[in-house]
Amino acid sequence: MNVHAYILKLLGICVMVSTLSMLPLQSLQAEELVTDLSDHLVAIESNFTGTEILLFGAVEADSARIRALPRDIVVVVRGPNEQLVVRRKERRAGIWMNAKAETFTKVPSYYAVVSTRALNLIADDTVLSRHEIGLNRLKLNEKRDKTSNTEANFKTSLVRLKAKDGLYHEVPDGVTFLGDTLFRAKISIPANVQVGYYTTEVFLFRDGKVIHAQTSPLYINKSGFERFIFNLAHRQSLLYGILAVAFALFAGWLASILLRRR
Numbered sequence: 180m181n182v183h184a185y186i187l188k189l190l191g192i193c194v195m196v197s198t199l200s201m202l203p204l205q206s207l208q209a210e211e212l213v214t215d216l217s218d219h220l221v222a223i224e225s226n227f228t229g230t231e232i233l234l235f236g237a238v239e240a241d242s243a244r245i246r247a248l249p250r251d252i253v254v255v256v257r258g259p260n261e262q263l264v265v266r267r268k269e270r271r272a273g274i275w276m277n278a279k280a281e282t283f284t285k286v287p288s289y290y291a292v293v294s295t296r297a298l299n300l301i302a303d304d305t306v307l308s309r310h311e312i313g314l315n316r317l318k319l320n321e322k323r324d325k326t327s328n329t330e331a332n333f334k335t336s337l338v339r340l341k342a343k344d345g346l347y348h349e350v351p352d353g354v355t356f357l358g359d360t361l362f363r364a365k366i367s368i369p370a371n372v373q374v375g376y377y378t379t380e381v382f383l384f385r386d387g388k389v390i391h392a393q394t395s396p397l398y399i400n401k402s403g404f405e406r407f408i409f410n411l412a413h414r415q416s417l418l419y420g421i422l423a424v425a426f427a428l429f430a431g432w433l434a435s436i437l438l439r440r441r
Contacts, residue, residue: 258289
């Protein structure tokens with residue numbers, strides 16, 4: 180073996196040893212989330228008036244120094260997407276009528292953000308927009324790169340109406356740390372939510388950057404007689420229509436009999 184080949188081999192061994200020696204240090208700096216929900220299934224019955232879901236979790240770190248570092252938790256809950264058309268009413272010739280309209284193709288039916296503090300104190304707008312964290316950072320259209328001023332005005336109105344119905348909200352102090360690693364948060368589910376598949380995303384922030392993230396499923400579905408009617412209407416619409424007409428005829432016939440007796 181010549182001198183140059185020996186030197187190159189020695190340098191390769193040194194690089195390998197230095198890389199292996201760095202692995203324990205990197206593992207000490209790693210932080211991971213472990214989260215779960217108190218309920219992964221919300222059953223909607225006739226007396227459903229809303230509920231609260233408890234999210235709890237911990238930040239795993241192998242070093243006490245890492246566990247003591249300041250960090251933030253942001254929880255984002257999104258409902259099934261839907262397509263909505265927002266129309267603006269204008270008064271023309273003394274009559275209020277629909278004028279301009281804007282179609283949004285990717286509107287979460289439910290959207291909630293719960294965090295340890297205000298979002299602008301956790302990270303800058305670029306990072307938050309990348310993950311669509313915050314009501315004003317939602318991307319409600321799938322195939323548009325830029326947002327016009329007109330679309331922005333319609334988007335603001337849409338978000339405002341959703342918030343008025345209790346379907347969109349932000350809670351800047353909704354996540355509470357219990358010590359250095361344990362945390363919990365309450366997520367309010369209103370009575371007028373849609374059924375379907377929901378996602379619960381938990382982000383771990385430190386120094387304005389996302390260190391780790393985890394996603395958990397949440398299902399909201401009807402139960403009991405309401406579920407039977409819902410499934411019948413959506414899966415067997417013809418039978419549902421026939422039964423509805425038959426029930427209406429029976430109700431009318433029964434009402435006429437009772438009125439005759441009086």
